[in-house]
Amino acid sequence: MSTALEPALSVRQVLTLDRVLAGEPEVVAGAGHLDRPVRWVHVAEAPDVGVMLSGGEMVLTTGVLLAGDVEKQAEYIRSLHRAEAAAVVLGLGRAFPTPPDVMRRAAERCGLPLVVLHRPFPFAELTEEVQSRLVRRKFAAVSLSESVRTALTGLITAGAPLQRLLDEIAVHAACPVVLTNLAHRVLATAGERSAVDDVLRDWERIARQAGGSEGDGWVRAELGGRGERWGRIVLCGYRGDSPIGRLLAERAAEALVLHRMLGGPAHSWEEQSAQGLLTDLVSGVVPARQLLPRARAAGLPVNRRTFVPLVVRDGEPAGLDRVLRLLGLSGLVADLADGATAILLSLARDQDAEALTAHFAARLRTESGTLGTVVAAADARTAWEDVPAGLREARHVADAVAAHSAAQDLPAVVRLKDVHLRGLIRLLRDDPHVQSFAERELDGLLCGRHAEQELLPVLRTYLATGRNKSRTAQLHHVSRPALYRRLEAIQALLGVDLDDFEQAASVHIALLAHDAQQG
Amino acid sequence: MSRVVRAAVFQTAWTGDKESMIQVHEQAVRDAAAQGAEVLCFQELFYGPYFCQVQDPAFYEYAERIPDGPVVKRFQALAKELGIVLVLPMYEEEQPGVLYNTAAVIDADGSYLGKYRKTHIPQVKGFWEKFYFRPGNSGWPVFDTKAGRIGVYICYDRHFPEGWRALGLAGAEIVFNPSATSRGLSGYLWQLEQPAAAVANEYFVGAINRVGVEELGDNDFYGTSYFVDPEAQFVGEVASDKETELVVRDLDLAKLREVRDRWQFYRDRAPGAYRPLTAP
Numbered sequence: 001m002s003t004a005l006e007p008a009l010s011v012r013q014v015l016t017l018d019r020v021l022a023g024e025p026e027v028v029a030g031a032g033h034l035d036r037p038v039r040w041v042h043v044a045e046a047p048d049v050g051v052m053l054s055g056g057e058m059v060l061t062t063g064v065l066l067a068g069d070v071e072k073q074a075e076y077i078r079s080l081h082r083a084e085a086a087a088v089v090l091g092l093g094r095a096f097p098t099p100p101d102v103m104r105r106a107a108e109r110c111g112l113p114l115v116v117l118h119r120p121f122p123f124a125e126l127t128e129e130v131q132s133r134l135v136r137r138k139f140a141a142v143s144l145s146e147s148v149r150t151a152l153t154g155l156i157t158a159g160a161p162l163q164r165l166l167d168e169i170a171v172h173a174a175c176p177v178v179l180t181n182l183a184h185r186v187l188a189t190a191g192e193r194s195a196v197d198d199v200l201r202d203w204e205r206i207a208r209q210a211g212g213s214e215g216d217g218w219v220r221a222e223l224g225g226r227g228e229r230w231g232r233i234v235l236c237g238y239r240g241d242s243p244i245g246r247l248l249a250e251r252a253a254e255a256l257v258l259h260r261m262l263g264g265p266a267h268s269w270e271e272q273s274a275q276g277l278l279t280d281l282v283s284g285v286v287p288a289r290q291l292l293p294r295a296r297a298a299g300l301p302v303n304r305r306t307f308v309p310l311v312v313r314d315g316e317p318a319g320l321d322r323v324l325r326l327l328g329l330s331g332l333v334a335d336l337a338d339g340a341t342a343i344l345l346s347l348a349r350d351q352d353a354e355a356l357t358a359h360f361a362a363r364l365r366t367e368s369g370t371l372g373t374v375v376a377a378a379d380a381r382t383a384w385e386d387v388p389a390g391l392r393e394a395r396h397v398a399d400a401v402a403a404h405s406a407a408q409d410l411p412a413v414v415r416l417k418d419v420h421l422r423g424l425i426r427l428l429r430d431d432p433h434v435q436s437f438a439e440r441e442l443d444g445l446l447c448g449r450h451a452e453q454e455l456l457p458v459l460r461t462y463l464a465t466g467r468n469k470s471r472t473a474q475l476h477h478v479s480r481p482a483l484y485r486r487l488e489a490i491q492a493l494l495g496v497d498l499d500d501f502e503q504a505a506s507v508h509i510a511l512l513a514h515d516a517q518q519g
Numbered sequence: 520m521s522r523v524v525r526a527a528v529f530q531t532a533w534t535g536d537k538e539s540m541i542q543v544h545e546q547a548v549r550d551a552a553a554q555g556a557e558v559l560c561f562q563e564l565f566y567g568p569y570f571c572q573v574q575d576p577a578f579y580e581y582a583e584r585i586p587d588g589p590v591v592k593r594f595q596a597l598a599k600e601l602g603i604v605l606v607l608p609m610y611e612e613e614q615p616g617v618l619y620n621t622a623a624v625i626d627a628d629g630s631y632l633g634k635y636r637k638t639h640i641p642q643v644k645g646f647w648e649k650f651y652f653r654p655g656n657s658g659w660p661v662f663d664t665k666a667g668r669i670g671v672y673i674c675y676d677r678h679f680p681e682g683w684r685a686l687g688l689a690g691a692e693i694v695f696n697p698s699a700t701s702r703g704l705s706g707y708l709w710q711l712e713q714p715a716a717a718v719a720n721e722y723f724v725g726a727i728n729r730v731g732v733e734e735l736g737d738n739d740f741y742g743t744s745y746f747v748d749p750e751a752q753f754v755g756e757v758a759s760d761k762e763t764e765l766v767v768r769d770l771d772l773a774k775l776r777e778v779r780d781r782w783q784f785y786r787d788r789a790p791g792a793y794r795p796l797t798a799p
Binding site (some may be wrong): 183185233321325326327329330350356359364 | 525755762765768
């Protein structure tokens with residue numbers, strides 16, 4: 001961490017300062033090492049200056065004590081190299097009219113940048129300039145570190161979700177920010193949408209660059225605690241100085257670790273990531289095409305695949321994910337709203353989607369130990385753009401199943417065709433024509449007094465039992481004469497004859513539509 | 520011209536007894552076949568605990584004859600029924616007192632193709648294998664299966680590049696490396712050595728490791744089984760480090776030719792200069 005806070009100018013940056021340029025600097029050795037950080041600038045004429053250094057210094061000298069002694073000159077350079085000095089600047093004129101060849105060769109061998117000033121100026125001007133810049137940088141770094149830490153800690157203590165934290169990090173970094181697990185699966189992103197999409201589009205290739213270099217602005221920090229690593233945060237294409245980028249990434253990593261530890265294991269980041277993606281897909285707010293890079297980065301195979309949208313009611317995502325792993329099926333699992341869990345399977349094109357769905361549903365029953373688990377399935381989709389409609393269809397089927405009185409008798413996989421009229425009504429429940437039809441047909445019962453509303457369950461049972469009066473009376477614990485009176489009241493209120501098949505069917509459909517509205 | 524093989528590996532935790540362990544693996548064969556997998560390899564000593572955490576002769580009874588023992592017979596029938604190639608890493612008794620750490624290879628028609636016996640046997644804390652196994656004497660067989668030319672290199676073998684190379688020279692296209700290896704010991708090598716072997720020898724590698732902590736010791740087996748291609752790229756994701764998982768992946772064997780044409784390691788190797796490697 002101290003490295004990130006260490007402010008530094010590179011040798012190259014020092015050489016481009018106006019004050020230095022005026023001295024006509026020339027790099028005569030070690031030109032390949034100009035990106036070394038300069039931690040301090042030190043004026044020293046002593047021949048044994050090496051022993052006074054602690055590394056990272058740019059040493060300024062006139063060489064006045066070295067002139068005429070080539071052995072001393074070479075040893076001077078070697079001692080600076082041993083002391084890990086950043087560079088040595090030699091003012092020409094006093095001791096050396098031209099760059100001394102021995103020092104140049106020694107510096108080249110050690111890889112120590114040797115810079116000569118053709119128009120030397122008082123060294124004090126340079127030390128003052130560089131030192132004040134270093135101090136300003138150090139102050140800026142400490143101040144940035146503190147402000148980022150304060151902002152992130154504030155968010156964590158306020159109970160902010162992961163995404164909010166990442167958004168804040170992205171504001172400070174001014175570049176896309178990606179959170180991944182150890183398998184390089186993208187769990188969350190933040191930053192400007194189009195820039196994030198560009199990063200995700202190429203994620204496979206980027207993720208494979210183990211370690212990666214920071215020179216290109218990719219700054220990574222590991223997330224972990226209690227001896228275990230969980231993932232990493234990546235600033236993608238950070239444009240500022242790399243020490244500041246590292247500092248930001250480290251502050252971000254600390255905050256994310258804290259967030260995860262405080263958040264507990266209720267919903268893993270993997271689950272939250274899948275949930276965000278599947279919820280966006282179902283809602284249709286973001287076009288499916290735009291979600292494709294996110295799906296790919298989340299580990300879902302998407303090239304030349306068949307997608308099978310499934311929904312299970314009262315399923316538990318971790319348990320469903322376990323069964324997928326057991327069967328070796330690729331897929332995303334996440335809770336949608338209202339107790340529905342969506343599963344998006346990704347199969348190879350040559351695989352039999354129906355057979356594998358049946359296999360999954362059967363194994364789900366044996367593995368979960370609940371024989372009644374029903375998997376609501378939509379038809380498989382080969383086009384990614386059709387996936388949202390498929391997920392919505394599967395959810396409609398699951399809803400229809402939930403409303404089904406005899407759900408326990410259903411097969412392990414249920415499709416739209418299996419839920420018959422209920423499925424149709426579910427699909428059409430948002431249609432205003434269907435809504436007004438239900439209102440119209442049931443008006444007398446729905447708008448009446450409390451006593452009249454109590455007739456609704458009687459009507460529901462009567463129709464569900466196939467107009468079986470004795471069964472209805474039994475289920476409602478009333479005598480048959482009492483039931484007859486209630487049925488007469490219902491018929492009078494609705495103005496229908498329930499013995500007439502068409503009229504009874506119409507009321508039945510209206511009731512299903514009404515129930516679908518409520519569910 | 521692509522030639523895709525759908526290959527699978529299976530990692531799981533010790534159930535507590537041999538029969539239920541076998542049943543878990545039978546189910547895995549069915550699950551793999553349901554997905555159209557053409558070949559499946561299990562973890563090292565698949566139907567037992569990793570008993571080498573202790574040195575106890577009671578575990579000798581886990582050894583079976585290959586191919587005449589009941590486990591091989593049982594999986595031959597299953598391979599035939601489902602049309603899938605199986606690699607069964609198991610404890611082999613050649614005769615009483617002559618025991619090996621072996622993998623039997625069954626073709627998709629149920630026929631027994633042969634076996635590989637683990638060559639390098641470790642003897643370190645938690646991995647007391649010399650107590651149980653003789654070093655293998657099978658050489659470096661490669662099996663011509665319906666799913667391609669398959670080699671097996673078992674667990675500790677993977678630290679020795681020579682065997683990987685011998686399998687490559689014998690024409691292996693996919694080499695399975697069934698293992699039992701624990702978190703503290705080899706975690707940092709697990710995603711390094713096999714990908715390196717895949718690159719050096721220009722073939723696919725399927726690496727399998729069991730999961731969980733067993734009653735015989737503290738070894739925390741970390742799973743994370745995977746397939747890796749001849750460019751050292753993982754094929755799909757790496758498996759869980761804690762859960763039972765079947766890994767099914769499509770391997771395009773055309774990549775093997777593509778990579779070999781690019782690099783030509785087999786052309787440029789210099790066997791004449793390798794004599795010191797075989798000096799005793």
